[in-house]
Amino acid sequence: xxxxxxxxxxxxxxxxxxxxxxxxxxxxxxxxxxxxxxxxxxxxxxxxxxxxxxxxxxxxxxxxxxxxxxxxxxxxxxxxxxxxxxxxxxxxxxxxxxxxxxxxxxxxxxxxxxxxxxxxxxxxxxxxxxxxxxxxxxxxxxxxxxxxxxxxxxxxxxxxxxxxxxxxxxxxxxxxxxxxxxxxxxxxxxxxxxxxxxxxxxxx
Amino acid sequence: xxxxxxxxxxxxxxxxxxxxxxxxxxxxxxxxxxxxxxxxxxxxxxxxxxxxxxxxxxxxxxxxxxxxxxxxxxxxxxxxxxxxxxxxxxxxxxxxxxxxxxxxxxxxxxxxxxxxxxxxxxxxxxxxxxxxxxxxxxxxxxxxxxxxxxxxxxxxxxxxxxxxxxxxxxxxxxxxxxxxxxxxxxxxxxxxxxxxxxxxxxxxxxxxxxxxxxxx
Numbered sequence: 001x002x003x004x005x006x007x008x009x010x011x012x013x014x015x016x017x018x019x020x021x022x023x024x025x026x027x028x029x030x031x032x033x034x035x036x037x038x039x040x041x042x043x044x045x046x047x048x049x050x051x052x053x054x055x056x057x058x059x060x061x062x063x064x065x066x067x068x069x070x071x072x073x074x075x076x077x078x079x080x081x082x083x084x085x086x087x088x089x090x091x092x093x094x095x096x097x098x099x100x101x102x103x104x105x106x107x108x109x110x111x112x113x114x115x116x117x118x119x120x121x122x123x124x125x126x127x128x129x130x131x132x133x134x135x136x137x138x139x140x141x142x143x144x145x146x147x148x149x150x151x152x153x154x155x156x157x158x159x160x161x162x163x164x165x166x167x168x169x170x171x172x173x174x175x176x177x178x179x180x181x182x183x184x185x186x187x188x189x190x191x192x193x194x195x196x197x198x199x200x201x202x203x204x
Numbered sequence: 205x206x207x208x209x210x211x212x213x214x215x216x217x218x219x220x221x222x223x224x225x226x227x228x229x230x231x232x233x234x235x236x237x238x239x240x241x242x243x244x245x246x247x248x249x250x251x252x253x254x255x256x257x258x259x260x261x262x263x264x265x266x267x268x269x270x271x272x273x274x275x276x277x278x279x280x281x282x283x284x285x286x287x288x289x290x291x292x293x294x295x296x297x298x299x300x301x302x303x304x305x306x307x308x309x310x311x312x313x314x315x316x317x318x319x320x321x322x323x324x325x326x327x328x329x330x331x332x333x334x335x336x337x338x339x340x341x342x343x344x345x346x347x348x349x350x351x352x353x354x355x356x357x358x359x360x361x362x363x364x365x366x367x368x369x370x371x372x373x374x375x376x377x378x379x380x381x382x383x384x385x386x387x388x389x390x391x392x393x394x395x396x397x398x399x400x401x402x403x404x405x406x407x408x409x410x411x412x413x414x415x416x417x418x419x420x
Contacts, residue, residue: 007326028328033339035320036328057326062293101297 008179084111095127144173207338222378281309
């Protein structure tokens with residue numbers, strides 16, 4: 001089994017009308033055994049920027065700590081929060097620094113840029129950026145997620161509809177992947193507020 | 205077949221570990237204490253390669269003490285867990301420690317807590333955790349019978365059920381276990397669960413008085 005499948009994960013982000021949603025599963029496993037059902041994969045960088053990390057859990061934790069550190073330094077120097085595009089470049093650079101001994105993580109970045117235009121992107125463990133206008137996925141359930149999102153996604157969804165769509169896509173996909181699941185964690189971010197919800201799906 | 209498991213109860217946390225020191229097919233001793241007292245209110249139950257286990261847990265213990273000497277106040281359990289994870293993570297891509305650790309502690313304002321840290325430095329705060337082949341049995345038993353805020357009697361009953369399960373279902377089950385507890389009164393040994401007594405199996409030399417010294 002690949003090292004990316006050691007802990008199991010599923011992360012997805014979707015763009016709506018002046019809003020975005022990012023969602024992840026909650027399972028922390030060690031190969032076939034489930035250790036915990038409340039693992040946090042999505043981390044807040046600032047109120048309008050979130051990063052979801054799939055892959056090896058130890059690198060998820062190391063990377064999220066490093067990125068929080070780098071962003072805090074940026075805020076001290078620049079006296080403002082980072083724009084999502086800049087942050088994506090930072091993550092890409094940080095990952096490529098370890099080109100020949102990489103962090104075994106695949107991040108999904110979602111944020112609201114200047115003028116509250118939603119921005120999403122994903123990258124592989126070496127930092128190759130993949131910008132998208134509709135949705136991005138990552139994790140052991142990524143193939144199922146691609147299929148579910150492709151069929152359920154519509155452009156310019158309102159926040160409520162976007163929340164429903166991303167939740168259904170996540171739950172449907174993780175049900176087909178034994179290494180991810182045990183519920184879901186969804187964050188819906190609009191220019192004015194952030195909705196955080198925990199989903200209860202098939203608990204197996 | 206090292207077994208370490210632990211759980212959080214009402215105002216206390218338990219860490220249980222087997223006490224066999226094994227090398228391939230040979231059992232060196234059956235009273236090896238694998239749950240280290242980090243300070244007055246912390247327990248570190250470790251399983252893994254023997255040298256790494258002792259080295260790493262002693263290193264963590266000394267650093268916890270150093271912090272207290274330098275700063276005059278003890279580390280919180282959460283800070284200790286994150287420090288331990290940091291040490292494992294830094295060593296991971298240089299010369300990794302093959303040690304899995306369950307850290308239990310009691311903080312005055314937070315209460316008891318249990319942290320699961322595996323050899324890859326994956327950190328997670330849990331209510332029940334286990335490592336090793338025994339985890340397949342102990343985790344399932346705990347999933348069935350555990351609930352938040354168990355009394356000490358109920359928790360010990362559950363621990364005994366887990367030990368019984370490990371003894372009956374694991375092919376080379378360890379004979380003895382040690383149970384340690386940490387609560388507001390501190391971290392201490394609670395009980396042993398023995399099937400082989402080391403003193404009977406390997407008695408000290410004085411038990412054979414007729415053996416004389418060898419003369420050439």
